[in-house]
Amino acid sequence: MKGPERVVVRVPNWLGDVVLSLAALRDVRAHFPAARLEVLARPAFADLYAAISGVDAVVAARGVRAEADAVRGRYDAGLLFTNSFGTALSLALARVPERWGYATDLRGPLLTRRARVPLEVRHRSQVYYYRAVLSGVGLQVSASPDTSLSPLPAWVERGAALLGPGDWIGLNPGAAYGSAKQWLPARFAAAGDRLARQTGARVAIVGSASERPLAEAIAGAMRETPRVLAGETSLTDLVGVLGRLRLFVTNDSGPMHVAAALGVPVVAVFGSTDWRETAPQSERHALVRHEVECAPCLLRECPIDHRCMRRIETEDVVAAASALWQ
Numbered sequence: 360m361k362g363p364e365r366v367v368v369r370v371p372n373w374l375g376d377v378v379l380s381l382a383a384l385r386d387v388r389a390h391f392p393a394a395r396l397e398v399l400a401r402p403a404f405a406d407l408y409a410a411i412s413g414v415d416a417v418v419a420a421r422g423v424r425a426e427a428d429a430v431r432g433r434y435d436a437g438l439l440f441t442n443s444f445g446t447a448l449s450l451a452l453a454r455v456p457e458r459w460g461y462a463t464d465l466r467g468p469l470l471t472r473r474a475r476v477p478l479e480v481r482h483r484s485q486v487y488y489y490r491a492v493l494s495g496v497g498l499q500v501s502a503s504p505d506t507s508l509s510p511l512p513a514w515v516e517r518g519a520a521l522l523g524p525g526d527w528i529g530l531n532p533g534a535a536y537g538s539a540k541q542w543l544p545a546r547f548a549a550a551g552d553r554l555a556r557q558t559g560a561r562v563a564i565v566g567s568a569s570e571r572p573l574a575e576a577i578a579g580a581m582r583e584t585p586r587v588l589a590g591e592t593s594l595t596d597l598v599g600v601l602g603r604l605r606l607f608v609t610n611d612s613g614p615m616h617v618a619a620a621l622g623v624p625v626v627a628v629f630g631s632t633d634w635r636e637t638a639p640q641s642e643r644h645a646l647v648r649h650e651v652e653c654a655p656c657l658l659r660e661c662p663i664d665h666r667c668m669r670r671i672e673t674e675d676v677v678a679a680a681s682a683l684w685q
């Protein structure tokens with residue numbers, strides 16, 4: 360069969376998954392070297408794909424009907440990195456001739472090539488989950504996955520302008536998914552102070568606009584005066600800022616994956632989530648977690664006493680960060 364000339368990939372809806380699926384996206388590019396390759400992405404993440412060579416254009420994903428209208432008549436094949444019925448329905452409504460993806464969420468009948476989620480991707484990085492869908496629909500995957508991110512020069516300049524000169528340590532005390540993933544704010548503040556004193560670096564607190572009150576509360580609890588950037592950065596600004604850091608201390612979150620993709624040393628504090636599936640994809644990271652019987656629960660809010668995070672002391676994080684700093 361002649362290969363498709365115009366391919367669209369519907370990419371995931373969470374920033375961390377966007378990063379973890381970059382290796383699979385690069386594999387699609389390699390499998391169809393001559394095709395036009397476009398990405399259907401949530402508007403919040405669309406700009407990130409400017410840094411991925413081989414992506415020819417990005418189309419905004421704004422819900423089932425709008426996505427169907429946006430892709431109708433434009434592609435020979437659509438590949439789903441998402442699992443939902445709705446994203447498959449968009450491609451079907453748009454009559455994209457080839458529709459490939461996992462047969463999850465009862466959407467098998469909407470697909471022309473269906474992959475099963477293989478058992479061997481359980482408890483492995485989700486990088487392999489995204490690559491396995493390619494294998495499952497008959498595409499090749501590369502020998503070694505590449506989830507790296509190289510920021511555009513304008514993003515680097517913006518990050519430098521937002522932070523200023525010198526060494527910087529970033530703190531990321533939020534997590535979009537829910538409070539179960541968040542280490543204790545008072546301990547972020549204490550760890551920030553201790554690391555600033557030990558290293559001479561300045562501290563920046565990043566996050567979204569909704570995490571601004573949390574970031575300000577942590578800043579207010581610190582002896583040092585951190586730069587509070589939560590709510591002040593676009594996604595590409597954030598990439599520039601993260602790329603300027605000497606060290607990033609973070610919950611399991613989208614910015615954690617971005618920092619790892621940039622090669623920034625990351626201290627990742629894990630509680631409710633599965634460290635085997637969503638650990639940062641870089642050799643320069645340290646996982647800090649405490650073994651508890653209920654983890655990973657994958658809940659948004661803790662129904663008990665948040666022991667997975669409460670049992671991680673400031674000292675645990677400072678020790679991991681100090682080792683990475685050196």
Ligand code: SF4
Nearest residue numbers: 653654656661666667
């Ligand atoms: S149920 Fe257990 S793993 Fe889940 S958030 Fe609460 S303490 Fe953590």
